[in-house]
Amino acid sequence: MNNFLQKAAKYIEKKTKIKTYPKVIEDIISAAKTTGNFWQIVRISQRPIPVVAETLKLLGKEKFVELSNNEVKVIDENIEKLNKISPYRSEIICAECDGTGINLKSIGIYDDFLEIRKKAPKPIQEYDQGNITAESTVRRVALMRARGDITGKKIIVLGDDDLVGIALGLTKLPESVLVLDIDKRLIEFTNSIAKEKGIPVKAEVFDLRNPLPKEIKAKFDTFVTDPPEAKKPFIIFIQKGIWSLKGEGSTGYIGMTLIDSSVPKWAELQNIIIKSGGAITDIIRDFNKYDIWDYHQKTLAWKLAPVKSPLDSIWYTSAMVRIEIVKKTKVQNKKLKLKDMYIDNESTTT
């Protein structure tokens, strides 16, 4: 029955125009054996939404699963005829650190950050915002602390709906933090907190589609960004980040998903990182957990979902990728055209 997986992969690839192979189908089946909730199947399989959606529809047509209004149900006697595939076991993931390897309370800013975050402006779709949880922001900062990327450093945050800038400031360790974001509400909030707390954080309204201001070229030790994942904007974002860095030994923190990107696309994006002078030093999967966002039902992802499962727990996650610059290369500081910004065939949640 291996044959079915191969045929299915070919069919899905043709249908979605996203590279697909039998292992992808297997991972989706494994997830469907674990949970009936579509969004959790996406989270567990870590495959792009269009691929998961089309695969489940195909499995439904072939009577391997049953698609009800809001649930996927595996049809045991049929699915057992396929390859031996185990359900996912979430207990493999360390419950203490939520699989991140990072101790939340270790850097002493969590309680303070939690209080501040309650007062922050809510995310809006206009700016492609989706918040990672407070825990994820604090763990991201803790990881940066563990890698020696905060103390005495000049840090730039390119887009900051997650308040990473404030969290960095709360450690009192950076030399300076510059936050650039298009959302005036966020900028004002960040600056007011910076003032109130006396932390070295400055925020400026800036549309990151534009080239960065000339005066910040080669000024920073570290950048932090969660770039859009269509290939063109990804390149432009990453290269801008690297353009703002001092050079060798500077580092970058990049949120990257396998929900709006396929693994084959990751290979391309990784190639871009290496070509731009970076080495990848960490890829911690499922590191950043996103709160369920309000505008979800307006997204393409929602439309694609073959069953409208309730959005009742965290499902969208991204990997934390750290890079270290090992080589000076020519990187560009380019304008990103609006039409290239969000949608490619893999990105569906924005």
Added chain:
Amino acid sequence: MNNFLQKAAKYIEKKTKIKTYPKVIEDIISAAKTTGNFWQIVRISQRPIPVVAETLKLLGKEKFVELSNNEVKVIDENIEKLNKISPYRSEIICAECDGTGINLKSIGIYDDFLEIRKKAPKPIQEYDQGNITAESTVRRVALMRARGDITGKKIIVLGDDDLVGIALGLTKLPESVLVLDIDKRLIEFTNSIAKEKGIPVKAEVFDLRNPLPKEIKAKFDTFVTDPPEAKKPFIIFIQKGIWSLKGEGSTGYIGMTLIDSSVPKWAELQNIIIKSGGAITDIIRDFNKYDIWDYHQKTLAWKLAPVKSPLDSIWYTSAMVRIEIVKKTKVQNKKLKLKDMYIDNESTTT
């Protein structure tokens, strides 16, 4: 005093012929502020041993640290004149899972594996053996389980002093496991356990410097290996691994260190992975912990150590790197010449 770090980096690079930049020196200083034990400074800084050794000698000469017979001692009033550098804080790492994100007891083979491992042959330098801890082997297998790379899979283990083959077998999930290793003692041990436990593991004596047998070309879903890290042998090992895989969607688990490799070398090795058709899906730093090995005092690393600190706790670690094949490429199944095998200027522990 930034200037000192820059000069130091240049000097160390010239001396060791390993690419070095100020951040490297900073990381070593950060580690030296944390512990006086040379081996722990290596572990914390995650920089190649020759670089750490030469840096500490230079810091000693410049009176930033004092080198005694077995300890490095920071000279506070001098080192504070350098950049603001924080000591490392080990409490950031999750104690429950040892920073791996993986729950040790989750896959139910730990106790059994521990018993078996007690009876296994001890590592010997002749074969470049160093054992990862039982916990690391079991966590590696748990990670593979979480990624859907065990159930129903054909797995090849290229070099197996860590008994990964047996641990995989104990899960009772793989279709088959083939272990290749040069060490007859290990092969006999693995086969005897396989027989005793009735698990689908077969082990064969094989010198991995030779091309793999033609009949195993494109036969496996997953490989596991801890390759030598000099560039040439790394390429040959990884390409052999990929050569043995079925193709797209097949995966590989590679142990990679930053103790016998620099971050700039990682960029080159990552480029090789991508060129060979792989995407990197996980890099979990400090995942594999090595037992302190008996022959340590005969290695180049020991000779390089500027202070002969006691080897009293785990210090050598490697990252767990997972790759997924996303593209068929021509990979080679080549012979590795003995003279290329171990030593380059970065690899010193073998």
